[in-house]
Amino acid sequence: MSYSKVAKKLFSMFEAPQSSADKHWKSHQKKYQGEFIERLETRTAMAVDSVVAMVTPPIASPPIVVSVQSLDGTRNNLINIEWGSTNEQLLRRSSAAYGDGISTPSGSDRPSARLISNAMSASPEGGITNDRDFTAFVYAWGQFLDHDLGLTVSASPSERLPISVPAGDPWFDPNSTGAMTISLSRSAYDTSTGLSTVNPRQQLNSLTSFVDGSQVYGVDAARSAALREFTGGRMRTSVGNLLPLNTSGFANANDAHRVADNQLYLAGDVRANENPELLSLQTLFVREHNRIAAATAVLQPSWTDEQLFQHARRMVISELQKITYDEFLPAILGPQALRPYQGYRPDVNPGISTEFSTAAFRLGHSMLGEDINFMDNNGNEVRDAMLLRDAFFDPRPVGAVGIDPLLKYLASDRAQEIDTRVVDDVRNFLFGAPGQGGFDLASLNIQRGRDHGLADYNTVRAAYGLPRVTSFAQITPDTAVQESLRSTYGSVDKIDLWVGGLAEKHLPGSSLGATFTKIMVDQFSRLRDGDRYWYQNVLPAGAVREIQQTSLADLIRRNSTVTNIQPNVFFFQASISGNIFSDGNRDGVRQSVEGGLAGVTVTLVDSVGATVATAKTSRSGDYIFKGLDLGSFRVVVSTPLGAPAITSRVVTLTRGGDVRGVDLGIAPIAPRAPTPAPRPTTAPQPITSRLGPALSPTDAAFMLLGAGEGSNSQQPSRGVASVRPVTASAGGSNR
Numbered sequence: 001m002s003y004s005k006v007a008k009k010l011f012s013m014f015e016a017p018q019s020s021a022d023k024h025w026k027s028h029q030k031k032y033q034g035e036f037i038e039r040l041e042t043r044t045a046m047a048v049d050s051v052v053a054m055v056t057p058p059i060a061s062p063p064i065v066v067s068v069q070s071l072d073g074t075r076n077n078l079i080n081i082e083w084g085s086t087n088e089q090l091l092r093r094s095s096a097a098y099g100d101g102i103s104t105p106s107g108s109d110r111p112s113a114r115l116i117s118n119a120m121s122a123s124p125e126g127g128i129t130n131d132r133d134f135t136a137f138v139y140a141w142g143q144f145l146d147h148d149l150g151l152t153v154s155a156s157p158s159e160r161l162p163i164s165v166p167a168g169d170p171w172f173d174p175n176s177t178g179a180m181t182i183s184l185s186r187s188a189y190d191t192s193t194g195l196s197t198v199n200p201r202q203q204l205n206s207l208t209s210f211v212d213g214s215q216v217y218g219v220d221a222a223r224s225a226a227l228r229e230f231t232g233g234r235m236r237t238s239v240g241n242l243l244p245l246n247t248s249g250f251a252n253a254n255d256a257h258r259v260a261d262n263q264l265y266l267a268g269d270v271r272a273n274e275n276p277e278l279l280s281l282q283t284l285f286v287r288e289h290n291r292i293a294a295a296t297a298v299l300q301p302s303w304t305d306e307q308l309f310q311h312a313r314r315m316v317i318s319e320l321q322k323i324t325y326d327e328f329l330p331a332i333l334g335p336q337a338l339r340p341y342q343g344y345r346p347d348v349n350p351g352i353s354t355e356f357s358t359a360a361f362r363l364g365h366s367m368l369g370e371d372i373n374f375m376d377n378n379g380n381e382v383r384d385a386m387l388l389r390d391a392f393f394d395p396r397p398v399g400a401v402g403i404d405p406l407l408k409y410l411a412s413d414r415a416q417e418i419d420t421r422v423v424d425d426v427r428n429f430l431f432g433a434p435g436q437g438g439f440d441l442a443s444l445n446i447q448r449g450r451d452h453g454l455a456d457y458n459t460v461r462a463a464y465g466l467p468r469v470t471s472f473a474q475i476t477p478d479t480a481v482q483e484s485l486r487s488t489y490g491s492v493d494k495i496d497l498w499v500g501g502l503a504e505k506h507l508p509g510s511s512l513g514a515t516f517t518k519i520m521v522d523q524f525s526r527l528r529d530g531d532r533y534w535y536q537n538v539l540p541a542g543a544v545r546e547i548q549q550t551s552l553a554d555l556i557r558r559n560s561t562v563t564n565i566q567p568n569v570f571f572f573q574a575s576i577s578g579n580i581f582s583d584g585n586r587d588g589v590r591q592s593v594e595g596g597l598a599g600v601t602v603t604l605v606d607s608v609g610a611t612v613a614t615a616k617t618s619r620s621g622d623y624i625f626k627g628l629d630l631g632s633f634r635v636v637v638s639t640p641l642g643a644p645a646i647t648s649r650v651v652t653l654t655r656g657g658d659v660r661g662v663d664l665g666i667a668p669i670a671p672r673a674p675t676p677a678p679r680p681t682t683a684p685q686p687i688t689s690r691l692g693p694a695l696s697p698t699d700a701a702f703m704l705l706g707a708g709e710g711s712n713s714q715q716p717s718r719g720v721a722s723v724r725p726v727t728a729s730a731g732g733s734n735r
Contacts, residue, residue, distance in 0.1 A: 070085075072208060073209070076210065084351055090357060092355070093519075094460045098453040105447075105453070107456075109494065113442075113443040113496075114440060116489075117442040123416075123421040123424065128417040133572055134571065136277070136367075136411075138364070143277075143278055150207055150357045151269070152204065154185040161184045161185065162181035163181060163443050172440075189201050189202060190203075205357070210533070211317070217268045222250075223268065226250060233296070233297065234309075243279070243286060244266050245262065246264050254393050255392065259393070264393070265282070265398075269282075275372075275391050276372060276397050277372060288319065296311055319555065321528075334510040338525060342529070348526050350530030354452050355497065356523040359460075359498040360497075361523075366422055367415040369415070370424070372385065372391055372406070373405075379653075389425040389426075404560045408565065411656075417511075422442045457515065458495065475503055476503050501519075502516070553567055556569070574627075575626045575628060575659065577661075578622075579617075580600045580602060583667050590663050597617060597666065600623075600637060601616060602614065602623045602635060604625045604628075604635060605634050607633075635664065
């Protein structure tokens with residue numbers, strides 16, 4: 001079914017009640033009640049009186065009553081109306097392990113979080129590239145999604161929980177004072193908890209737990225209103241079709257203080273300006289909202305601003321859910337980790353668990369690279385790369401070049417491996433240099449787990465139904481990591497959850513070990529099954545099919561000038577392949593009778609002639625170069641007897657995909673005229689001896705091509721001739 005047909009079906013269920021048709025509308029309202037897109041309870045749209053007082057939106061008619069999913073998540077579950085809503089306690093799947101059993105941090109018998117970071121998380125120069133071809137979109141989407149699911153703010157009044165710095169730490173204590181600390185404040189918590197061992201401290205989630213676009217739309221009426229035009233269902237934008245600037249003084253994180261608060265952009269979440277990559281995704285979905293609202297307004301000119309806005313919001317939320325569950329999670333966990341959707345379950349609490357938010361879903365921190373690039377549609381840089389350490393809370397690059405170069409970069413750059421390693425830009429420079437706001441993200445993750453009273457790695461494993469490990473070798477086969485764990489913790493029963501989960505051997509077809517996989521599957525299953533507004537539960541079948549056919553790549557193409565990207569932007573897999581064959585007729589084109597050459601060395605060189613990789617042809621003459629990055633390449637084959645090498649034309653990779661058919665033909669070498677010889681009286685000599693003692697076996701094989709030996713070719717030899725190489729480019733066969 002086409003989008004327009006699905007849209008018309010949806011729109012027919014959302015017709016605004018007109019004054020001349022109220023009776024007709026009421027007679028059909030009950031009929032359509034079970035089919036409404038939302039299937040939600042009726043509620044008045046977003047406290048309109050307070051909206052008018054703040055921003056004076058141009059409302060031409062009295063506010064209408066619409067079906068709308070609440071911003072704060074309340075009444076998603078009609079029995080437990082607070083489940084998944086804002087300011088709810090983080091759930092615990094394992095028992096709290098506070099030092100005093102009530103509220104003091106756990107881990108008092110473990111080393112300093114900074115010492116552990118130095119031992120386990122220092123990244124080697126150049127990093128470790130992900131072995132499953134993840135793009136930077138995996139960690140970027142992870143952060144974007146995280147800002148939809150959870151935010152735990154600092155307690156007020158502040159409770160300090162400084163991280164001790166080992167004496168002589170080269171970054172944080174270069175003068176070996178032994179008195180340095182990294183500042184940290186404890187998380188906000190429900191003040192009705194932390195009173196006894198049967199009522200330990202429980203932290204709060206400031207956001208809704210649902211995948212409901214709260215990072216785009218906000219969780220309160222005031223912020224949401226400030227993001228809206230109140231015309232045509234659209235959201236506000238600024239010059240360049242970017243997010244609006246925060247000129248009204250709404251709360252916004254600005255930890256690095258590189259620009260004034262009013263130069264930051266305004267989005268649904270306060271952390272939107274943390275880095276340019278995150279800003280690009282925030283902006284992309286505002287553009288998608290406005291695209292849907294504009295298209296709907298054309299088809300339904302009688303709809304009010306509120307109806308257009310809520311419809312576009314519903315579809316954007318659906319797209320967020322689909323991309324997360326059909327692209328992002330299968331990339332990390334593998335395609336079969338989550339069971340298929342079976343429908344809404346009101347008995348499932350969708351709340352965020354502290355094991356998930358405080359440990360497992362911080363996996364993306366290990367995937368970060370050291371810089372950010374800005375690329376045009378073909379992968380060429382449009383401005384200088386930016387070090388990650390210099391990009392925090394600096395929106396100016398986005399204002400200068402827009403989001404398109406960032407979206408192309410995210411789809412083209414490779415992410416780091418999911419492991420315990422973290423690049424220096426967030427381990428020693430987060431938000432500034434040491435002593436100037438600098439921080440260690442790995443230390444923060446470890447210390448935050450202790451602040452929240454997280455149990456140790458082994459205890460959490462048991463809580464999620466996994467067997468306890470009894471040796472470091474059961475965590476990972478990597479002996480170096482085993483030794484680091486042993487020397488740092490001493491016991492498998494003292495490991496911090498974040499460290500142990502990242503150190504685990506990855507499951508087959510996955511980039512996570514067993515513990516974090518269990519935590520992720522539990523959390524994302526509950527988020528989906530416990531959401532009454534899940535898109536597969538509220539949209540008609542035709543609309544569900546349309547959503548399921550939409551990818552993140554589609555949204556990028558719709559809302560930017562970036563079109564040259566692979567269908568699944570969470571992976572970058574690029575290869576060049578072809579065949580080396582005996583070009584019997586010397587036309588440079590492989591004929592069906594011209595056989596491939598086995599064991600030939602093939603070299604891939606870049607635009608400056610440097611060797612990228614080498615390969616040997618298979619028995620049938622095939623070769624392939626995998627794991628390539630963007631760039632221009634040539635395939636080179638060295639010919640025997642000192643003849644010039646055969647080189648393909650330039651093959652340019654401008655996106656992920658496979659460039660096939662880069663075939664090169666080698667003309668047979670005319671055999672030497674045989675010299676009459678007396679009848680042999682001794683055993684026959686090897687073929688290589690008959691062709692001359694100075695020939696290598698490879699040269700001899702090429703010589704024999706002209707004599708019809710060692711080749712599948714049935715073409716007669718015609719002597720040595722120039723070779724016309726076959727060419728290929730990404731524009732033709734790159735898929």
